[in-house]
Amino acid sequence: MDNYAYQLYSQLLKTFWRIFLIILSIAFVMFVFPFVKDVLIIFIIAWLLSILLSPLVDFFESKGLGRSWAILIVMILILTLLVLSFSQIIPGIIRTVESLTSKLQSNIITDFSVKIENFFEKNFNNAELARNVTAKLNDIGVKLLGSLGAFFKSVGSFLASIIIIPFITFFLIKDSRRFKRAMISKVPNRYFELSLNILHKIENQVGNYIQGQAMDALIVGILSTAGLFIINLVFDGPIPYFFFIGMLAGVANLIPYLGPIVGAVPALTLAILNNPPNLGIVLLWIVIVFVIVQVIDNAIVSPLVVSKSVNMHPVIVVTVVIIGGNIAGAMGMLFAVPFTGIIKVTSSQIIWGLKNYRLRPSPITEESYSLEGKS
Amino acid sequence: MENPIWGNSIFRKKKKEGNIYALLKQVPIFSDLKPKELIEVEKIVHRRKYKKSEAVIHMGDPGLGMYIIVKGSVEIIEEDKKAGQKTLAKLTEGAFFGDLALLDESPRSASAVAIEDSDIIGFFRPDFLDLLKRKPKLGIKVLFALARVVGERLRQTNELLSKIQEEKDKARHG
Numbered sequence: 001m002d003n004y005a006y007q008l009y010s011q012l013l014k015t016f017w018r019i020f021l022i023i024l025s026i027a028f029v030m031f032v033f034p035f036v037k038d039v040l041i042i043f044i045i046a047w048l049l050s051i052l053l054s055p056l057v058d059f060f061e062s063k064g065l066g067r068s069w070a071i072l073i074v075m076i077l078i079l080t081l082l083v084l085s086f087s088q089i090i091p092g093i094i095r096t097v098e099s100l101t102s103k104l105q106s107n108i109i110t111d112f113s114v115k116i117e118n119f120f121e122k123n124f125n126n127a128e129l130a131r132n133v134t135a136k137l138n139d140i141g142v143k144l145l146g147s148l149g150a151f152f153k154s155v156g157s158f159l160a161s162i163i164i165i166p167f168i169t170f171f172l173i174k175d176s177r178r179f180k181r182a183m184i185s186k187v188p189n190r191y192f193e194l195s196l197n198i199l200h201k202i203e204n205q206v207g208n209y210i211q212g213q214a215m216d217a218l219i220v221g222i223l224s225t226a227g228l229f230i231i232n233l234v235f236d237g238p239i240p241y242f243f244f245i246g247m248l249a250g251v252a253n254l255i256p257y258l259g260p261i262v263g264a265v266p267a268l269t270l271a272i273l274n275n276p277p278n279l280g281i282v283l284l285w286i287v288i289v290f291v292i293v294q295v296i297d298n299a300i301v302s303p304l305v306v307s308k309s310v311n312m313h314p315v316i317v318v319t320v321v322i323i324g325g326n327i328a329g330a331m332g333m334l335f336a337v338p339f340t341g342i343i344k345v346t347s348s349q350i351i352w353g354l355k356n357y358r359l360r361p362s363p364i365t366e367e368s369y370s371l372e373g374k375s
Numbered sequence: 376m377e378n379p380i381w382g383n384s385i386f387r388k389k390k391k392e393g394n395i396y397a398l399l400k401q402v403p404i405f406s407d408l409k410p411k412e413l414i415e416v417e418k419i420v421h422r423r424k425y426k427k428s429e430a431v432i433h434m435g436d437p438g439l440g441m442y443i444i445v446k447g448s449v450e451i452i453e454e455d456k457k458a459g460q461k462t463l464a465k466l467t468e469g470a471f472f473g474d475l476a477l478l479d480e481s482p483r484s485a486s487a488v489a490i491e492d493s494d495i496i497g498f499f500r501p502d503f504l505d506l507l508k509r510k511p512k513l514g515i516k517v518l519f520a521l522a523r524v525v526g527e528r529l530r531q532t533n534e535l536l537s538k539i540q541e542e543k544d545k546a547r548h549g
Contacts, residue, residue, distance in 0.1 A: 058509050061509045189429055195383075196421075267427065358433045358436055
């Protein structure tokens with residue numbers, strides 16, 4: 001009995017120290033987080049890039065190139081592409097946003113407000129309500145575009161200081177196996193296979209999910225750009241920077257359900273501000289283009305490229321997008337769903353491992369084995 | 376006759392002195408590989424140390440890969456809650472087990488327990504699949520050798536079965 005009490009005491013002591021260490025770790029993370037936030041963001045971006053670029057690197061490696069050379073070639077290709085597109089797109093975006101901000105405060109928007117006021121007065125006999133609505137809309141528009149401009153300017157300055165991201169990405173791709181092996185070598189034998197299997201499954205599914213999302217965003221971006229380009233051809237260019245607007249729609253598509261609306265709004269706004277002669281028809285065609293792109297995405301692209309293991313209920317999607325928005329604004333909204341997807345995959349794989357692996361000593365092998373002294 | 380599933384002395388060549396590289400060369404699924412290719416394999420295997428009586432794999436757990444004994448020895452045990460445990464084989468240095476798990480995640484058909492302090496190399500399916508993707512030529516060599524081992528084992532099992540059948544028939548007909 002004394003022995004039992006001693007065992008219980010030592011078990012309790014162990015549990016206490018474990019809980020204490022966990023609390024200490026959480027407190028440490030919370031204390032350190034503000035100081036390492038920027039580094040953490042750089043690492044997350046590098047990690048995402050390493051996941052996106054790995055298939056290309058593997059492809060070049062399978063053709064007989066050394067891994068380091070394969071990574072270098074892929075990175076040079078991607079960097080050239082990025083520099084070329086950013087040097088074309090970023091100044092354009094800043095110019096558009098600035099001109100839009102000034103247009104919003106200029107006569108066009110005033111004319112538009114007057115039209116809305118007249119419409120409300122005619123139909124609802126309430127000019128006060130109309131004035132309130134237009135004032136609110138104007139305010140939201142200016143604020144939104146102002147923050148968008150600041151965002152892209154900060155992205156621009158960020159771009160200048162991100163030489164470190166390709167550097168980290170290079171080593172993450174090159175040495176990921178070595179890191180994984182070093183990590184797994186510290187795991188006790190009892191949890192070794194479980195950890196290795198779970199780690200691999202998480203790596204695989206998260207990789208597939210992120211690559212699928214990126215591919216989906218790219219295809220939706222290309223389809224939207226093509227649609228807007230056709231509208232521009234037919235209606236004599238009512239949507240400036242259609243390439244950027246189309247690609248933005250692709251990126252916005254990362255947010256399920258809300259993304260397509262977020263993607264269509266800039267195109268509609270630009271068309272309204274451009275005020276072409278047949279505005280109604282142009283707006284209708286923009287809506288049709290985005291609806292067609294969504295139908296193609298939902299019926300063909302998404303089922304083919306996006307992993308099914310990360311299906312989420314619409315309520316969860318909307319909730320995490322709101323939470324993401326509250327934590328980190330537009331970027332938070334964009335990454336909320338992928339981040340939740342990663343958490344979902346990770347937790348489901350851990351649960352799978354705990355269900356399928358025998359973690360306690362087997363009554364037949366280890367305990368009875370040593371008791372029977374079979375060796 | 377040796378157990379065709381667990382006994383692998385027919386595949387094992389005489390152990391040479393040396394490091395993991397030399398040991399891997401003795402394992403049939405790696406025996407056709409060139410030195411450069413063996414170095415690639417060496418980079419992705421996991422080396423583990425097991426204490427006496429410590430389980431390497433548990434019967435019923437999802438299969439993940441194969442193990443090669445560098446030093447020490449391992450007992451392969453079939454567990455049954457009612458009948459207890461039955462030793463299927465005792466494996467020593469240079470022997471390997473669990474190779475079928477390189478092909479799928481089927482539950483382990485037996486447990487493996489270290490009889491003494493042992494040094495064991497693990498070669499696992501995720502790393503093997505990754506190797507197939509990155510170095511297809513090397514991966515296919517390993518895959519082909521694995522198919523040869525499995526085929527040989529199947530042939531042995533068939534021989535064993537027909538022998539048992541013959542003995543049964545003889546006993547039945549007097």
